[in-house]
Structures are given as structure tokens and as C-alpha cells.
Amino acid sequence: MITVLFFAKYREQLGVSCMDVQITSALTVSDLKQQLISDGGADWATVLLAENTLCAVNQTLAKADDLVTDGDEVAFYPPVTGG
């Protein structure tokens, strides 16, 4: 099981801030997105496939082909606007 987090605009658009997701084996960030979209539908595709959507695995910025394994914390969020 992994934990998936959403922040800011994405949290509002999906109505979810935090969810547990079952994965059968290690998979890439891309694969995880596809799994979430097949479970969630069109809104999820809009958020997760947006060109500038960022992903962090275990609180470190991750790329599309980085691996997600059991127990990981994965976050999806829009470009940051702090400071």
C-alpha cells in the first residue's frame, strides 16, 4: 500500500487530500498515474496528465519513470507559488 497526497488546486479539483492506494508491485510514476485515472476518471486525467503537474516520491521531486514501491508517500501538486 502507498499513500497518495494532493495539494492546493489539485486537492480541491479532486476533493481528496490523502488516500491509500493498493499496488500489486513496484511501478513507475507514469504507471501510477494511469492506475489512478482508470479508478478515478476524467477529472483525474485532467489533473494528473497536465503538462506542469509535479510529483514527489517520499518528499523528493520525482520524474515520470521513477519507481514507486510499497510503503512510499507519493504527492501530486501544481507548480509552487510560495515566497
Add this chain to the structure above:
Amino acid sequence: MITVLFFAKYREQLGVSCMDVQITSALTVSDLKQQLISDGGADWATVLLAENTLCAVNQTLAKADDLVTDGDEVAFYPPVTGG
């Protein structure tokens, strides 16, 4: 008559912070230095002819051939070290 000021190391070396100087007509900063050296002697030459000695006329940085006229305030000082 003009007023001549000395600051920091030069004030200490010459033992003078402020003096009134009679000038007969407008003269350049260079000419003023020569007049002060002929009145003051070797110590004055050391200070006034040092390569990095700065001169301000009426509180604005001045060059060797800038003019000094009656009533002016002239200052000689070493490179600045504030901040």
C-alpha cells in the same frame, strides 16, 4: 578666503582638522596643494601628493584641475573605509 579640511589619517599626520586659507584668485586643486606645501613643508607634501589622496570641493569629489574659488570648502582625505 577658503576653508580647508583634513580627515582621518591626514588630520592626524598634519595635526590640523580645519584651517582658513587666503587665496588671491581662483586656482586649481593642484595649485592649492602647491600653495599649502610651500607654507607647510615636507609633511604636507607627503599627504597632499600621495597618489590616492582625494579632494572634495564644496562636498563634491574634485579633480586636480578643478577650480577653487573664494568661499569654497575644500577637503583632503585618504580613501574611504566605511560600511
Add this chain to the structure above:
Amino acid sequence: MQRRVSIQEADFDVGKECRGLAKSSRCGAVTQFVGVMRDYNEGDDIVAMELEHYPGMTERSIESIIDRAAQRWSLLSVTVIHRVGALLPGAQIVFVGVGAMHRQAAFAACEFIMDFLKSEAPFWKKERRADGAERWVDARASDTQALDRWSSDD
């Protein structure tokens, strides 16, 4: 090097932070940046703001930025404070302070940390306009461009 990172709802005291940064007897220069909430953005009057962050990752991200700055310049102290939660116009949002022996390092590191914080640290601003509408602030291309200068050699 002395390092302090704080994510907090409470306001901060710039004078106190400055004294903390200058504690080392070798410290000759303290540079500080304070980001302040404006009442105007992208053509609209803004009456309030909500700052969201990613707890845990925010701190890690800022610590990583500070480490990179400390590898690049000789620093004695760094403090980064970022507020979260509800803020009103005029409020202090972010503090970046750097203490060093010499001013060039203090200036460069302070701007470096601020530039990377703007583009890497997971914070998001939501503005409330005078007409009551809310909107998430968009990231600015100029903040990404600001990083370019740090990738060339000094």
C-alpha cells in the same frame, strides 16, 4: 554553520532574527530578505490570502537549498522562515537571512536561496479578491528564469 528553518503560522521578528544571524564574532555581514503580502496582483485588489504547504517536504526542500548555498559560498548562518495559513495584505510572508564574513557571499546566498525557494519549496498561495472570488496564484515564468543565472559559473 548555524541553520534555522521554520514553517509557522505566527509572524516573525526581523530584528530578533538579525541578531541571531550575527552571533558569530566572525560575522561581518548579514543580508535579509522579507517578502510582504501586497494588496494587488495581476490587476485585482486582493483582500486576503491562504498559504498551503506540504509539511515535511517543505522543510526538506528548504534545507536542501540551504545546503547547496553553503557549498557555493562561505556562510556562517542561515535562517529561513515561511508563514502558512491565513494572511492579510501588509503581512510578512517569508524571511531569508544569511550571515557571512563578507557581504558578497551574504548577498549572493540570500538571493540564491530566495530564488530556489520560489521555484522548489512546496507552498501554494490562494488569493481572495475584493469581490469575494478566490483563485490559486499561477506560477510565474520570471521565477523560473531567475534560476538561470545560478547555473552558469560565477
Add this chain to the structure above:
Amino acid sequence: MQRRVSIQEADFDVGKECRGLAKSSRCGAVTQFVGVMRDYNEGDDIVAMELEHYPGMTERSIESIIDRAAQRWSLLSVTVIHRVGALLPGAQIVFVGVGAMHRQAAFAACEFIMDFLKSEAPFWKKERRADGAERWVDARASDTQALDRWSSDD
């Protein structure tokens, strides 16, 4: 633009100066530099310092530097405070603060003003060493070199 220049023996309050710089509702960025007296210089322990200045010309010189910065960047507020008289290690010597809408202008102008203050404003430092000897501090070539970057176009 709001401008404040003060040459004073008294210490200054960085927090208060910061609030003063951020008064405009358009102000989004405040950058501040604080120069601090070190207890060590050119290989010697320093126990005290005396700061001399040229009253009148100092203020004019700093105002001229601020004016040049304001022509180059869009600024909302500038404060420069420089202490004179007797100072001990750890003392705050100089404050340069700049308020602007955006951080790039605030950073650049703050460093510009500090660089020119260092090479133009008529202040002189005399240090007293631990052994009682006194010496006038020599100007540093690096402070003259720091001006070079401001002569090229940005």
C-alpha cells in the same frame, strides 16, 4: 520614493526599519544589509573601533548613491543608516534597506548602494588592537573591484 538617510552614534533597530520600508501597500519585497563589526581584521584581534566621517558630505554622497539606484530600478523606499563614533565588536555599523514591488530590484539596489557607499561615502575606520596599538584601516581593492559589475549594462 520614500528616502531616509541617517548618520548617528546610536544603534539602530532592524525590525523597526524593516516595517518602515514596507509601508507602501505596493511593497512586496524588502532587502536589508547589516554590516557588523568583527573582532578580527588583517590577522589581528580588534577590541574597538572609531568611525570618523565628513559631516554634510556624507549625507550628500549617500543621497546621490540612492538617487542613482532609484534611476536604475523601480524602488518604493530606501533607508541608509551609518553609525559613527566609538564601536565595539559585534556592533551594527551600517544598515541599507530597500523596499520594492519585486525582489530582483530590491536585491540589486541594496547591493548597489552598499557597494558605492563602501567606495564613495566619506567614512574612515580606526581600529584598536588587543595590544593597544591603533591603525587606520586601509581601503580594499576588492571594494573598488565590486563597482565594476555596475558599469556594464544589465
